[in-house]
Amino acid sequence: MITFEHVGKRYGGRFEALSNIDFHMTRGEMVFLTGHSGAGKSSLLRLIMLLERPSRGRVLVAGHDLAGLHASQVPFYRRQIGVVFQDHQLLFDRSIYANVALPLEIQGVEPRDIARRVRAALDKVGLLHREKALPIELSGGEQQRVGIARAVVNKPALLLADEPTGNLDPQLSVDIMTLFEDFNRIGTTVVVASHDLALIARLRHRVLRLRDGRLVADQEAA
Ligand SMILES: Nc1ncnc2c1ncn2[C@@H]1O[C@H](COP(=O)(O)OP(=O)(O)OP(=O)(O)O)[C@@H](O)[C@H]1O
Secondary structure, three states, X not given: OEEEEEEEEEOOOOOEEXXXXXXXXXXXOEEEEEEOOOOOHHHHHHHXXXXXXXXXXXXXXXXXXXXXXXXXXXXXXXXXXXXXXXXXXXXXXXXHHHHHHHHXXXXXXXXXXXXXXXXXXXXXXXXXHHOOOOHHHOOHHHHHHHHHHHHHOXXXXXXXXXXXXXXXXXXXXXXXXXXXXXHHHOXXXXXXXXXXXXXXXXXXXXXXXXXXXXXXXXXXXX
């Protein structure tokens, strides 16, 4: 599903934020990406999202060399990817329902289909009963679950999360990770960047460890 071949990323003319990264993830795998602050986790995810281009090497996703994608194809490419951020980036003046519906509205999905899909996504994260609420009325953990519902409403083949539990206490963090495992179990390929080593150790998945932009360990699931 994802292949990095000798990938390097340099911002401006400075040092390499990522250097010589090689790994392959098969479809349906779940992987944790870990490393210290500044190790390059977000940069690696941004290359997959095509928010950045590599300075060297190749990134292949779902069989496509991303360097070969024409600018006009990028929006279609991104639709296969759901993204969850640490601060969830919800729109605070809109209801939970409207936040989750937004990606489908942008794509021009029929309103009837939007309603069905938004409710299915909210149901999966346990928040169907809160669809009319505003984000401010929800706890931090619930807000993050709305962010996850919005990321999966399009049924993406690939789900990326950048420090999704960064602001949550340990029990809520476990709950959020369990949700990612649920989506992985139904076939979604999942990459979660996290520096929470204790949590990662409890969950048995492959771990890619970055240090100063290099991939220093690739441990298979225990
Ligand atoms: N747009 C950018 N322009 C210049 N330098 C950048 C940019 N984005 C990241 N960097 C640098 O690249 C290096 C890797 O950053 P990155 O955000 O990928 O690491 P990270 O492991 O995700 O860290 P954190 O957990 O703190 O977000 C850092 O030194 C950072 O300062």
